[in-house]
Amino acid sequence: MTERDTRLLVLDDTVDYETNYYRLRKGVVLRFVLAPNLQSRDVCLSCNHPKRRASLQFRRERFLDIPWRNPTGHWFDDSERYADVEVHSPGSFQFKIEYEKHENGDVKRVLKRGYFVVDPTLHLTKDETLALDSVCCHTVLSKNLGPFAHWKEKLQVSKETGYNMIHFTPVQHLGGSQSAYSIANQLRSNPNFHISRSPVLKRLKTSGRLGDVGRVLEMEEGLKRIGDFVEMMRQEWRVLSITDVVWNHTANDTPWLKDHPEAAYNLKNSPHLRPAFALDQKLYEFAGEIGDGRWEPDGVPPLVRTDDELRAIVSLLHRKILPQIRLWEYFAVDYDRLVDEFRDCLLRRRPKPDDPDRENVRLDIVQDPEYRRFGSTVDMDIAVKIFNISKPYCADEENRVEMCCFDFKQKLESLCNFNRYHVVQDHINSAVANVEATIRYEHLEAHGPKVEKVDRDHPLAPRYFTNLNGSDPLSDADIEGDAGRFIVAHNGWVMNADPLANFAAPTSSNVYLRRELH
Numbered sequence: 001m002t003e004r005d006t007r008l009l010v011l012d013d014t015v016d017y018e019t020n021y022y023r024l025r026k027g028v029v030l031r032f033v034l035a036p037n038l039q040s041r042d043v044c045l046s047c048n049h050p051k052r053r054a055s056l057q058f059r060r061e062r063f064l065d066i067p068w069r070n071p072t073g074h075w076f077d078d079s080e081r082y083a084d085v086e087v088h089s090p091g092s093f094q095f096k097i098e099y100e101k102h103e104n105g106d107v108k109r110v111l112k113r114g115y116f117v118v119d120p121t122l123h124l125t126k127d128e129t130l131a132l133d134s135v136c137c138h139t140v141l142s143k144n145l146g147p148f149a150h151w152k153e154k155l156q157v158s159k160e161t162g163y164n165m166i167h168f169t170p171v172q173h174l175g176g177s178q179s180a181y182s183i184a185n186q187l188r189s190n191p192n193f194h195i196s197r198s199p200v201l202k203r204l205k206t207s208g209r210l211g212d213v214g215r216v217l218e219m220e221e222g223l224k225r226i227g228d229f230v231e232m233m234r235q236e237w238r239v240l241s242i243t244d245v246v247w248n249h250t251a252n253d254t255p256w257l258k259d260h261p262e263a264a265y266n267l268k269n270s271p272h273l274r275p276a277f278a279l280d281q282k283l284y285e286f287a288g289e290i291g292d293g294r295w296e297p298d299g300v301p302p303l304v305r306t307d308d309e310l311r312a313i314v315s316l317l318h319r320k321i322l323p324q325i326r327l328w329e330y331f332a333v334d335y336d337r338l339v340d341e342f343r344d345c346l347l348r349r350r351p352k353p354d355d356p357d358r359e360n361v362r363l364d365i366v367q368d369p370e371y372r373r374f375g376s377t378v379d380m381d382i383a384v385k386i387f388n389i390s391k392p393y394c395a396d397e398e399n400r401v402e403m404c405c406f407d408f409k410q411k412l413e414s415l416c417n418f419n420r421y422h423v424v425q426d427h428i429n430s431a432v433a434n435v436e437a438t439i440r441y442e443h444l445e446a447h448g449p450k451v452e453k454v455d456r457d458h459p460l461a462p463r464y465f466t467n468l469n470g471s472d473p474l475s476d477a478d479i480e481g482d483a484g485r486f487i488v489a490h491n492g493w494v495m496n497a498d499p500l501a502n503f504a505a506p507t508s509s510n511v512y513l514r515r516e517l518h
Contacts, residue, residue, distance in 0.1 A: 006030075009032050015112075023117050029086055042100070046096050048094050049087065063094075066083040067083060068083050093116055094115050134164070136162060136163050138158045140155070140167070140169070142190065143174060165242060173185035175253050266485050268485040271371045278330075283461060284463060286321050288456040291456060318428075330424075331376060333416060334375075345383075463490070469486045494516055
């Protein structure tokens, strides 16, 4: 390594480093220097790239201070200060700079972050490497490769057509949906890959007497066989391999979820999903009733084949089915409770004749964070400020208080009826429209799967939640109690949405309630 293997990164007060991409190779020195607008400042530099010591393994949250060096040796000369990071580990790393800045007579602390990526060294053999820019990668859906005995002949096509890397989607045991990244057991291989080389296990499988223990042994052996296979690819074919998993995804039939339901968004740690679960549960019940023939007199047979039958389903959802779950109650207030609370406040406070703040405040519904029915409230201080006023035409104080309570209740009814109720109704309309689109595609469209039957095994739309305890339906008391921990939300895609946004968060949109998840 020579002095020339150094890359300069100029730190400038005007640059947003989070939007820049810095790519390095192992072995270079990343040298930070200061632009003129930072040379006079006390700049603190830190980075989470580990030092070259075995005791300092990489931890993303651990930042090490990078000291500044001054080649002139003069404390008063900051113009040539620099700080070096010896780059020796591949991966993505972050650096941070902090300094004080004077603006309009004020001093503020500035924090800037940036990232750099260090290329890995790809070894074909001990002495032969593959440059990252020379990678020609072929992606295969591992679940479609079939039995392991046929992998070589299938993947040799990739080798012969010039690919030098094969990307495997997860090779682990997939969940019931068979989605390529929905893993049910992260520590076992896909059981569809392997017939064990063990003569004993092979005979047991052929006879149908393999059993659970034998299948576990087979899947454990499978991971080793996959490892041996990709090593053969590297040494004999000069073809590398890569696989990716999404560790914050897991299948809804993952066994360990019952022991750790907190790993998922559930109705206990994410109570804002309770209205969406009530809707999801009702849609599932309705599908079961259709399958049982209950709604045939209303034009909905168990086999849905026509537009008229679809229109009948939509009509029933709006008129009879969804009104039963009274979704708006999750967003509404208990009028009597709040009026009683307001009355108690008025009995303790005299009205202010000319309160200058009265015209500058507004009363709004405050959503109950636990999403209990009629659990929402209002800011009572604001309510008192607005409605605790003098009423000269009242005969006495008791009459004045009751008139103030009457005005307050009217305002609550207005907020709930004209604001909250209509917002919730819009969510319901969106949910029904999305369910209708799903039914049309799955049952009627020529390019769809043409599913005919509607029942509990073939619901109107995919379920958004799984009950890990398997007991349906659940009451409000169940949902708000310990059972809510085991109602977990499914993941999915939201079309035309920000892929970096967390659509399950309480501050996000009502994706689950509006049935916008795919």
